[in-house]
Amino acid sequence: MHLPVPGKGELLRLVALGHAESRADLARHSGLAPSSVSLRVEELIEAGLLQEEGAGASRGGRRPRRLRLAPQAGLLAIADLGSHHVRLGLADLSGTPLAVVEHPCDIAAGAEPTLDWICDRLEELVAARGDGLPVRGVGIGVPGPVDPAEGTVISPSRMPGWSEYPVRAHLSARFGVPILVENDANLMAAGEYLAWPGCENLMVLKVGTGIGCGIIAGGRLHRGRGAAGDISHVRVRADASVMCSCGHSDCLEAYASGAALMAALAAQGVEVAHPSRIADLAADGVPQATNLVRGAGRLIGDVLTALVNFFNPDAVVIGGSLSAAEQLIAAVRGAVYERCLPLATRDLKIDVTRAGPDAAILGAGSLLLDAVLADAWVEQTAPRP
Numbered sequence: 260m261h262l263p264v265p266g267k268g269e270l271l272r273l274v275a276l277g278h279a280e281s282r283a284d285l286a287r288h289s290g291l292a293p294s295s296v297s298l299r300v301e302e303l304i305e306a307g308l309l310q311e312e313g314a315g316a317s318r319g320g321r322r323p324r325r326l327r328l329a330p331q332a333g334l335l336a337i338a339d340l341g342s343h344h345v346r347l348g349l350a351d352l353s354g355t356p357l358a359v360v361e362h363p364c365d366i367a368a369g370a371e372p373t374l375d376w377i378c379d380r381l382e383e384l385v386a387a388r389g390d391g392l393p394v395r396g397v398g399i400g401v402p403g404p405v406d407p408a409e410g411t412v413i414s415p416s417r418m419p420g421w422s423e424y425p426v427r428a429h430l431s432a433r434f435g436v437p438i439l440v441e442n443d444a445n446l447m448a449a450g451e452y453l454a455w456p457g458c459e460n461l462m463v464l465k466v467g468t469g470i471g472c473g474i475i476a477g478g479r480l481h482r483g484r485g486a487a488g489d490i491s492h493v494r495v496r497a498d499a500s501v502m503c504s505c506g507h508s509d510c511l512e513a514y515a516s517g518a519a520l521m522a523a524l525a526a527q528g529v530e531v532a533h534p535s536r537i538a539d540l541a542a543d544g545v546p547q548a549t550n551l552v553r554g555a556g557r558l559i560g561d562v563l564t565a566l567v568n569f570f571n572p573d574a575v576v577i578g579g580s581l582s583a584a585e586q587l588i589a590a591v592r593g594a595v596y597e598r599c600l601p602l603a604t605r606d607l608k609i610d611v612t613r614a615g616p617d618a619a620i621l622g623a624g625s626l627l628l629d630a631v632l633a634d635a636w637v638e639q640t641a642p643r644p
């Protein structure tokens with residue numbers, strides 16, 4: 260098999276992700292000759308993308324000089340869009356968040372006005388907190404199915420006015436840098452993966468207003484053709500009693516999502532404004548809320564029994580605003596441990612998010628690094644005269 264010769268982008272990536280700390284590490288990981296590594300490293304240092312600490316301190320000695328990403332190399336700007344809010348983050352090129360803010364935001368306003376508004380807020384954040392550094396890549400997570408090749412949103416049930424909208428092209432015209440458009444649960448999975456060392460196969464559920472799931476298989480995000488992991492429209496009942504936002508009846512989302520539970524609570528005379536309030540009510544022991552989250556956990560767990568047997572993950576991780584409801588997590592565990600094959604559950608962990616509310620921003624940072632480093636700017640970066 261012929262492998263392409265690793266370029267400067269791949270070397271920068273090895274350092275940014277902490278896989279290499281010295282020229283010797285880079286030679287070992289890349290397979291390049293030490294002289295070729297040194298040539299590329301010198302160019303990356305000249306371009307202001309890498310720094311080498313300890314240079315000159317050990318002339319002729321054995322201690323290798325330590326490489327790290329230059330703090331001034333640039334920024335990633337990231338938006339994690341939910342149904343009613345957007346979380347905006349700036350990260351360095353290694354994906355480490357530097358600043359995170361949250362704003363209310365209604366995606367029902369439609370694609371173009373919502374994206375323009377988000378771009379304005381991102382530019383404000385860069386101006387206020389970006390230290391004058393250049394933005395090298397922009398990432399956005401959306402609560403709907405994304406065609407990864409085109410960067411378009413395809414038939415989302417909770418995003419009126421967004422179907423087929425060219426999100427990547429819109430953001431690219433505005434920022435002129437590599438753009439990542441990704442399903443929100445996929446971003447959460449990519450971020451959560453960083454917090455579960457030793458776990459190469461994960462199912463990461465986002466249970467908020469809607470229900471989503473991202474899959475990490477063999478240490479990589481598994482997108483399929485874009486729809487992989489979408490468990491929200493699995494049929495969980497057969498009595499056609501509740502219509503789902505997708506147009507079919509009796510989907511998991513129609514019974515177990517935050518939106519469904521809010522409607523069920525309202526029917527019992529308890530009005531709440533956000534799914535996170537349901538978790539609060541359940542924590543306070545309000546019986547309508549505890550019954551509903553327990554039932555939702557049982558339905559989600561029933562769907563997961565098939566998926567856990569089929570995929571046999573190392574961990575099932577649950578995030579999103581309803582993951583704060585202990586009864587929901589306990590009901591998921593109960594269903595899966597009771598019904599799955601012993602071999603599938605023997606070492607299985609089922610737990611709440613470790614990466615927390617910034618999981619999607621962390622995930623976008625790690626995925627964007629690939630897009631940014633694959634981009635021509637790294638390869639074309641010439642040493643300054």
Ligand SMILES: [Zn+2]
Binds near residue numbers: 491503504506507
């Ligand atoms: Zn549905």
